[in-house]
Amino acid sequence: MVQEAEKPAGLRGRRTKDMPSGREALLSAAIRLFAAQGYDGTDIRGVAAAAGVGANLVRVHFGGKAELWTASAERILSRAAPMIEIVAQISGDTELKVEERLAIIIRKTADFYKDNPEIRDFVYRSIADGGERADFVADTLLVPAYASGKATFDEAMATGIIRSRHPALFFIILTNALSQPHGFPDILAKLAPEIGRDDSYLYLSMSVTELFLHGI
Numbered sequence: 001m002v003q004e005a006e007k008p009a010g011l012r013g014r015r016t017k018d019m020p021s022g023r024e025a026l027l028s029a030a031i032r033l034f035a036a037q038g039y040d041g042t043d044i045r046g047v048a049a050a051a052g053v054g055a056n057l058v059r060v061h062f063g064g065k066a067e068l069w070t071a072s073a074e075r076i077l078s079r080a081a082p083m084i085e086i087v088a089q090i091s092g093d094t095e096l097k098v099e100e101r102l103a104i105i106i107r108k109t110a111d112f113y114k115d116n117p118e119i120r121d122f123v124y125r126s127i128a129d130g131g132e133r134a135d136f137v138a139d140t141l142l143v144p145a146y147a148s149g150k151a152t153f154d155e156a157m158a159t160g161i162i163r164s165r166h167p168a169l170f171f172i173i174l175t176n177a178l179s180q181p182h183g184f185p186d187i188l189a190k191l192a193p194e195i196g197r198d199d200s201y202l203y204l205s206m207s208v209t210e211l212f213l214h215g216i
Contacts, residue, residue, distance in 0.1 A: 035121035
């Protein structure tokens, strides 16, 4: 088969049923490498090697590096979309007090980044690289994410629950606080060994809530 012939040395053999398809393996590897190395620092052969498939499969499934990046970004967006919808629903729930809405948003955002650490790195690296890819990520991910919680941010600022020059600045600061790097549980364990690694994100969301809401 073509896929078998395309596998590099040492990776030949039939793909087992519990292994991801070549396309899925490439997407997963591409997201990791684009997040770690940026667009210019990532090449097709490196992605293929990380995925355990032949480099030609990138052309078969995606066409080239630009299309592979776009597919990776779209996969990131598809994983973030349910979270954006959840935040919008919470933000629009006027039966909850504004501080309750903020606390729930903070907790769920921390959980989201715990489960999707590569999203933080992919987004940050794309923004840092600048250009059209930064604009794409900002327009399709960051702007909708900000809009989903803006009503709550505006109300919290108007009532004095949070203090910020602008709700967009609060959103950025909050996102940065909750989207810790991959090694966050390990670093926290070294600084505070009494906090278990499994509790690291729980303590993070609690601390951020207490910090921004002043113990409300």
